[in-house]
Amino acid sequence: xxxxxxxxxxxxxxxxxxxxxxxxxxxxxxxxxxxxxxxxxxxxxxxxxxxxxxxxxxxxxxxxxxxxxxxxxxxxxxxxxxxxxxxxxxxxxxxxxxxxxxxxxxxxxxxxxxxxxxxxxxxxxxxxxxxxxxxxxxxxxxxxxxxxxxxxxxxxxxxxxxxxxxxxxxxxxxxxxxxxxxxxxxxxxxxxxxxxxxxxxxxxxxxxxxxxxxxxxxxxxxxxxxxxxxxxxxxxxxxxxxxxxxxxxxxxxxxxxxxxxxxxxxxxxxxxxxxxxxxxxxxx
Amino acid sequence: xxxxxxxxxxxxxxxxxxxxxxxxxxxxxxxxxxxxxxxxxxxxxxxxxxxxxxxxxxxxxxxxxxxxxxxxxxxxxxxxxxxxxxxxxxxxxxxxxxxxxxxxxxxxxxxxxxxxxxxxxxxxxxxxxxxxxxxxxxxxxxxxxxxxxxxxxxxxxxxxxxxxxxxxxxxxxxxxxxxxxxxxxxxxxxxxxxxxxxxxxxxxxxxxxxxxxxxxxxxxxxxxxxxxxxxxxxxxxxxxxxxxxxxxxxxxxxxxxxxxxxxxxxxxxxxxxxxxxxxxxxxxxxxxxxxxxxxxxxxxxxxxxxxxxxxxxxxxxxxxxxxxxxxxxxxxxxxxxxxxxxxxxxxxxxxxxxxxxxxxxxxxxxxxxxxxxxxxxxxxxxxxxxxxxxxxxxxxxxxxxxxxxxxxxxxxxxxxxxxxxxxxxx
Numbered sequence: 001x002x003x004x005x006x007x008x009x010x011x012x013x014x015x016x017x018x019x020x021x022x023x024x025x026x027x028x029x030x031x032x033x034x035x036x037x038x039x040x041x042x043x044x045x046x047x048x049x050x051x052x053x054x055x056x057x058x059x060x061x062x063x064x065x066x067x068x069x070x071x072x073x074x075x076x077x078x079x080x081x082x083x084x085x086x087x088x089x090x091x092x093x094x095x096x097x098x099x100x101x102x103x104x105x106x107x108x109x110x111x112x113x114x115x116x117x118x119x120x121x122x123x124x125x126x127x128x129x130x131x132x133x134x135x136x137x138x139x140x141x142x143x144x145x146x147x148x149x150x151x152x153x154x155x156x157x158x159x160x161x162x163x164x165x166x167x168x169x170x171x172x173x174x175x176x177x178x179x180x181x182x183x184x185x186x187x188x189x190x191x192x193x194x195x196x197x198x199x200x201x202x203x204x205x206x207x208x209x210x211x212x213x214x215x216x217x218x219x220x221x222x223x224x225x226x227x228x229x230x231x232x233x234x235x236x237x238x239x240x241x242x243x244x245x246x247x248x249x250x251x252x253x254x255x256x257x258x259x260x261x262x263x264x265x266x267x268x269x270x271x272x273x274x275x276x277x278x279x280x281x282x283x284x
Numbered sequence: 285x286x287x288x289x290x291x292x293x294x295x296x297x298x299x300x301x302x303x304x305x306x307x308x309x310x311x312x313x314x315x316x317x318x319x320x321x322x323x324x325x326x327x328x329x330x331x332x333x334x335x336x337x338x339x340x341x342x343x344x345x346x347x348x349x350x351x352x353x354x355x356x357x358x359x360x361x362x363x364x365x366x367x368x369x370x371x372x373x374x375x376x377x378x379x380x381x382x383x384x385x386x387x388x389x390x391x392x393x394x395x396x397x398x399x400x401x402x403x404x405x406x407x408x409x410x411x412x413x414x415x416x417x418x419x420x421x422x423x424x425x426x427x428x429x430x431x432x433x434x435x436x437x438x439x440x441x442x443x444x445x446x447x448x449x450x451x452x453x454x455x456x457x458x459x460x461x462x463x464x465x466x467x468x469x470x471x472x473x474x475x476x477x478x479x480x481x482x483x484x485x486x487x488x489x490x491x492x493x494x495x496x497x498x499x500x501x502x503x504x505x506x507x508x509x510x511x512x513x514x515x516x517x518x519x520x521x522x523x524x525x526x527x528x529x530x531x532x533x534x535x536x537x538x539x540x541x542x543x544x545x546x547x548x549x550x551x552x553x554x555x556x557x558x559x560x561x562x563x564x565x566x567x568x569x570x571x572x573x574x575x576x577x578x579x580x581x582x583x584x585x586x587x588x589x590x591x592x593x594x595x596x597x598x599x600x601x602x603x604x605x606x607x608x609x610x611x612x613x614x615x616x617x618x619x620x621x622x623x624x625x626x627x628x629x630x631x632x633x634x635x636x637x638x639x640x641x642x643x644x645x646x647x648x649x650x651x652x653x654x655x656x657x658x659x660x661x662x663x664x665x666x667x668x669x670x671x672x673x674x675x676x677x678x679x680x681x682x683x684x685x686x687x688x689x690x691x692x693x694x695x696x697x698x699x700x701x702x703x704x705x706x707x708x709x710x
Contacts (some may be wrong), residue, residue: 001433001533008525015522108682116545116576120583125551137557209553211546219520260516261488262526
C-alpha cells in the first residue's frame with residue numbers, strides 16, 4: 001500500500017513540476033512574479049478542450065497548437081501588461097499580473113460559464129498498468145514523461161543556445177546585458193512566451209484527467225509558486241525535484257495524517273525549508 | 285504601428301478563444317435582473333445562487349427561468365398553474381437573481397440586498413451553508429424561503445437553526461437519502477444476493493459532506509452494515525488517488541460519495557485506475573446528478589454509480605408535464621434537466637403556489653400557506669410536495685437512479701416508475 005501511495009505521489013509530483021517549470025522561467029530566472037500563471041494553464045486547458053470538442057483533435061495531437069496559443073498569450077502579457085511597469089518597483093509588476101489574473105479568470109467565466117467540462121475518450125486513458133503489484137496510471141505517466149522532457153529541453157535551451165544564455169545574462173544583470181548588445185526587451189518577451197509554451201504543453205498533457213472549469217487551476221498555481229521557491233529560484237531542475245517532493249509529501253501526509261490535511265503538510269514543509277534555506281533546496 | 289499590431293493581436297487572441305464559447309447554457313440575460321433591479325407590478329421573488337465560481341449555477345438559473353415562464357405565460361398543459369397567466373388573478377412574477385459565489389458570507393449580503401429591495405419570497409441557494417445564510421437573513425424579515433436543492437439534514441432538523449418558521453426545502457435531505465440508500469443496499473442483498481457487508485464513505489469537508497457523513501454513520505449502524513472507512517477531503521485538491529487507495533484498502537463492498545461534480549469525476553478516475561470495482565457506488569445529491577458526470581462514467585465504462593434524483597429524463601413517457609418542462613429547459617441549456625435544477629424549478633413554482641394559496645403577498649400569510657398546504661407537483665414522481673413543521677418536504681422526493689450506459693435509470697423503489705434492474709459488480 002505504501003508503495004502505491006508513493007508512486008501516486010511521484011506521478012502527481014511530476015504533474016506539479018510540469019506546471020511549475022514555466023513559472024520558474026519568469027519568476028525563477030527573470031525575477032518577475034506572474035500571478036496569472038494559473039490562468040495561462042486554465043486557458044491552455046480550455047484551448048485543448050475546445051479543439052477537442054470542435055475539431056475532434058485529441059489534446060496530445062493538438063498540443064503544438066495549444067503551445068503556440070499560450071506562447072502568444074505569454075508574449076502579449078509581456079508587451080501589454082509587463083513591459084510598461086518593469087521600470088518601476090517590482091511590486092508594480094506583481095500587482096499588474098494579479099490584475100491580469102483576475103481579468104483572465106473573469107473572461108473565462110464570461111466566455112465559457114462556470115460549468116464543468118471533461119475531455120473524454122482520449123488517446124491516453126485513465127486506465128493503469130500493473131508494475132510490481134502497483135497500479136500506474138497511463139495518463140500520469142505521459143504527463144510525467146512530458147515533465148521530464150520539458151525540463152530537459154528548457155535546461156538545454158537555457159544553457160546551450162544564444163537566446164538561452166542571453167536570458168540568463170539578462171536575469172543576472174540587465175544593464176550589463178544591454179551593454180553587450182542584448183535586446184533585453186526581446187529577451188523578456190521570449191521568456192514570457194516560453195513560459196507560456198511550457199504551460200501550454202502542461203495543459204495539453206493534463207487535459208485528459210483534469211475537470212475544466214474557471215477555478216480548476218487555483219491550487220495548481222499556488223503549488224507551482226511553492227515548488228519554484230522550494231526548488232530554488234532559477235533552477236529548472238530544482239523545480240522538477242521540488243515537484244516530486246511536494247507530490248510525495250502530499251500523498252504520505254494524506255495517508256498518515258489525514259486526507260483533509262495533506263496540503264497542510266506541504267505548506268508546513270515549505271515554511272520550514274524557507275526558514276532553513278531561504279534560497280530553496282537547490283538554489284544557488 | 286507596433287502598438288496597434290500588439291493590440292490587434294491581443295484582441296484576435298481573445299476573440300479566437302471566445303469564438304469557441306458556443307455555450308448553450310449562456311442564455312439571454314436581462315440586465316435589470318442581473319443588477320438586482322426590479323420593475324413594474326410583477327411579484328418579485330429573490331433567487332440567490334452560485335452564479336459564478338466552481339458550481340453549476342447557470343443551469344439552476346435556467347431551470348428557475350423555465351418556472352417563471354410556466355407561471356407567467358399560458359401553456360397547453362393539464363395543470364392550472366401552467367394554463368393560467370400569472371398568479372393572484374393574473375399578476376406575473378419576476379425573479380431577481382443574486383450571486384453568492386458559493387460563499388456563505390456573500391450569501392448573507394446578497395440575501396439582505398434582495399430583502400431590502402422588497403422581494404416577497406426568496407429561493408436558492410444550492411450550497412447548504414449558503415442556504416442557511418440566506419434563511420437566517422430571511423427570518424429577520426419574516427420572508428418565506430423555499431429552498432430547492434440543498435441537502436444538509438441540519439437545515440430542517442428543527443434544532444440547529446432558528447429559521448424553521450420561514451424555511452421550506454423541496455429536496456430530500458441527506459438523512460432521507462441515507463435511509464433510502466441503505467434500504468436500497470438491503471434490497472440488493474435480499475433480491476440479488478449482492479453480499480454487501482462493508483461500507484465506506486468519501487465526503488467533502490464542508491457542511492454538506494459533514495452531515496452526509498453523520499447520516500451515513502447513523503444508518504449504516506441501523507441497517508447493520510459495517511463501516512470500514514470514512515475519508516474526508518478538501519474540494520480544491522488536485523487529485524484523489526490517496527483517498528481512493530485508502531477506500532480500496534478498506535475492502536468496502538459499497539462506497540458512498542458526498543461529492544460535487546469536480547471531485548466525483550476525479551474519484552471516479554482514481555477508482556478506475558486502481559481497478560477498484562465495489563459492488564455499488566452510491567452518491568448523495570450534487571456531483572452525481574450533474575449531466576456531465578454521465579459522460580465521465582460512460583468514458584470510464586462503469587455502470588455502478590447510483591444516487592438520488594427528483595426525476596430523470598427516462599421518465600418522460602410516464603410524466604408528460606415533466607417532459608414538457610424538460611423540453612423547455614433543454615432548449616435553453618442543450619441538456620436534460622437534472623435533479624438539482626428540477627428542485628430549483630420546483631422552489632419557484634411552490635413559492636408562486638403559496639402566494640396564490642395565501643391570496644396575497646403578505647409574508648405571514650405566505651408562510652402559513654407553505655406549511656398548511658399540499659402543493660401540486662405533476663413534474664415530480666411524487667406528484668405533490670408537502671412541508672412538515674421544520675420545513676422538510678416529507679413526501680420522499682427522490683428515487684434511486686443508476687447511471688447505466690450513460691442514462692439515469694430508476695432502479696429503486698420498485699414501482700411503476702422503475703425503468704431498469706440495477707447493475708452490480710459482483
